Amino acid sequence: MIAIVDYGMGNLRSVFNAFKKVSPNQKILVTSDSKLIQAADKVVFPGQGAMPDCVRELSERNLIESVIDAARNKPFLGICIGLQMLNNFSEEGNIKGLGIIDGRVLKFKPKNHFNKVPHMGWNEVHRPKNHFMWNGIPNNERFYFVHSYYVQPQSRNLVAGECVYEKPFCCAVSKDNIFAVQFHPEKSSQAGLQLLQNFTRWKV
Amino acid sequence: MLAKRIIPCLDVTNGRVVKGVNFVDLIDAGDPVEIAKKYNDQGADELTFLDITASSDNRDLILGIIERVAEQVFIPLTVGGGVRAVNDVRRLLNAGADKVSINTAAINNPSLVSNAADRFGSQCIVVAIDAKKTGNDWEIFTHGGRNPTGLNAISWAKEMVRRGAGELLITSMDKDGTKSGFDNELNAAISSEVDVPIIASGGVGNLDHLVDGIIEGKADAVLAASIFHFGEYTITEAKNHMRHKKIEVR
DSSP states (O other), rough: EEEEEESSSSSOOHHHHHHHHHHSSSOOOEEEHHHHHHHHHHEOOOOOOOHHHHHHHHHHTTOHHHHHHHHHHHHHEEEEEHTTTTTSEETTTTTTTOOOSSSSEEEESSSSSEEEEEEEEEEOOOOOOOOGGTTTTOTOOEEEEEEEEEESSSSSGEEEEEEEEEEEEEEEETTTEEEEEOOOOSSSSSHHHHHHHHHHHHOO | OOOOOHHHHHETTEEEEEEEEEEEEEEEEEOOOHHHHHHHHTOSOOOEEEESSSGGGGGGGHHHHHHHHHHOOSSSSESSSOSSSSSHHHHHHHHOOSEEEEOOOHHHHHHHHHHHHHOOOOGGGGEEEEEEEEEEEEEETTTTTTTTEEHHHHHHHHHHHTTTEEEHHHHHHHHTTTTTTOHHHHHHHHHHHHHSSSEEEOOOOSSSHHHHHHHOOOOSSOOOOOHHHHSSSOOHHHHHHHHTTTOOOO
């Protein structure tokens, strides 16, 4: 069973729909029940909106512990704010994250006025290393992004994907059983569906 | 590099996708899921659905369309038309929309934009701006360009971004339906004053207009309806043309 963590921030239906599309026979749950998150074989940790709101909602639902537990123990996919929250610290509201990934979340401050914030649209993802989650996806494939903050991991070894928006930034992180992306695979057409399908098959 | 986006716009009424010229002689254009899939297969970067249903009774029918499309097509979906309250935004997002576009209601009640952005995040709030040239400036109009509001388009755009709009959809009411190209002067003026992406809309008659919209109009995305619906051009052709003109596309 794959559990998609629901903490009341944004609509998780498209994440659910995309998993149903790539793996129709697998049990997929959208849940805010920590027992189900503990029982799940794999956990998806999405997020949209502002990180301070996401952390607050997660905390109010008493889900922080079960998310940290899942991130230590089973195949774990973070999406967008779900990636950002794994880090130690965010410039957005100057708050602490869950501290699972050694890194910081920084705001885009483009010099060029025509590099808009949010960074919105389809951008190329370069891969400094191979990973099971990239199987069947060409290097430099485009994925759909919409975000104003990006992550900066402390170690290069954590970077599984990079993207350029005025300058290069990390858009995918991998560490043991964790794979987390800044883009939205559920909105990235074929390449995104392939990544989600890879997650359903990923064994750690 | 970030690609410039091409967004086909689909008109919806009474739960069906229709096509027509300037909202008259509407004919059924086929099944929304099939049309959405076709545009997706051709490489559309997003899809916009515009609800042109006159009566509020039938407006909920678009929810069913969005639900069905969102189960099959995995690119961003924007829905606009008749959005008046935070609850309308919530219901469209729950049906599967990724962004909701607010137009007249933002003028009647600007706090709707702030409230919706606070509640759901700026990333899903698009403000649609219908503007017309008046003297040396542009003014915001409602009701298909018939009613002036007295609002200056550029100040209004900045105000909407300040209130939390994550993107602006700018339609020139002088150009809409003319097939003579976007109002690139208007779009460039707004684009250089705001930090959020802008979508150019209104007036596309050929593929060069899309190119001009990006280069001269400084738009981040271009929206068109009729050139795609009536099969004059496919999205693939539009992308090839833009690529040929050295514009980064997906």
